[in-house]
Amino acid sequence: MATNGKVSVRNSMRFKSDPIFPQLFINNEWHISSKGRTFPTVNPATGVKICDIQEADKADVDKAVEAAKAAGERSAPWRKMDVSSRGRLLHKLADLIERDRVFLATLETMDTGKPFLQSFFIDLDGSIKTLRYYAGWTDKIHGKTMPVDDSFMSFTKHEPVGVCGAIIPVGQLIKETAARSNLKRVTLELGGKNPCIVFADSDLRLAVEETQKGAFYNQGQCCTAASRVFVEESVYEEFVRLSVASAKSLVTGDPLDPRTSHGPQIDRKQFDKIMQLIESGKKEGALLECGGRAVDDTGLFIQPTVFSGVKDHMRIAKEEIFGPVQCIFSFKCLPEVIDRANSTKYGLVAAVFTKDMDRALSVSSALEAGTVWVNCYNALHAQTPFGGYKMSGNGRELGEYALAEYTEVKAITIKLSNNL
Known part of the structure; x- marks a missing residue:
């Protein structure tokens, strides 16, 4: 139950x-x-x-x-x-x-x-x-045909790369091994420390709902987890209050029960890592607003956890937690928050919450991430490419862009014997 x-x-x-x-x-x-x-x-x-x-x-x-x-x-x-x-x-x-x-x-x-x-x-x-x-x-x-000089005709065709292996979750080791071998093609979707920027003019309840969807989906065990939420100072306290209330409303329990919205962590090793990072957040001065504890002794359940007053130097601000931990920061101005959002080795996804579409587009352009969501989170579609900047990976999955990862382009040029 x-x-x-x-x-x-x-x-x-x-x-x-x-x-x-x-x-x-x-x-x-x-x-x-x-x-x-x-x-x-x-x-x-x-x-x-x-x-x-x-x-x-x-x-x-x-x-x-x-x-x-x-x-x-x-x-x-x-x-x-x-x-x-x-x-x-x-x-x-x-x-x-x-x-x-x-x-x-x-x-x-x-x-x-x-x-x-x-x-x-x-x-x-x-x-x-x-x-x-x-x-x-x-x-x-x-393929395509290309205009060349009158004596030749050139066209391209796409041929399959061949055998591909999908290996989870040791992407960085694969990248290092491939670099030492025979130029094998490698695409990688790695981790993230994903920023969400909430401006004062946003629909605050929507922003809370979407950022928590990002923070707590699959108990935070998601590369796209919304683990750094930057909130403009004037609405910061209200955002924290609403976030705490929302986190406390999540139903923890049997994952097979349709009423359950929050399940256990996947194994003991991950459970222990998350609990250690929660403890580090408390020791480094972040304010534990709710959660932060194991739920019971029979399973690997951790309460949905919200920290406020998080600073950029803290471990919970820098390390990928991969657990149900939402870290809320405050910011004063646009240039500051862009610099802070990009100040990470990762660049998988990001989100912007604002009613000003001019600002949404300019901030989206400034963020160093493979995907930027505006007024939504975890909006993934088969038609849309997915992948990261920096240490968040190489190449793209999904959409037409992914086809390039699995095909070789062959150019064929034919000498024409009869010139008119």
């Missing part, structure tokens, strides 16, 4: 008719790992083990890469398949995910602690929409 401030976790849902496959999926088959090693996955809300997962070794990864290479050979059925048929297969995958949406959302919630409604309406919905978006692109990746 979900409660406000206290957790009572029911027995997790069980889908006895739906199997869970903890094996490795390679070349369209389920496999036991080459060395037989496994690792447990635990429900962070209850501490109960869900199952043991097969742990892939180098030999397993090599086998998967070879299978992917074989699928990309010119004689392979996938390579020979016409592009429209590939799009239909992506639509079919989206249909299957939609069919099993409740089951998949439940597994995600049991595995990560994310509230079920977030898994169902955000994660699964986003996955389905992204597959359908790129299904529409399969027959629309066009």
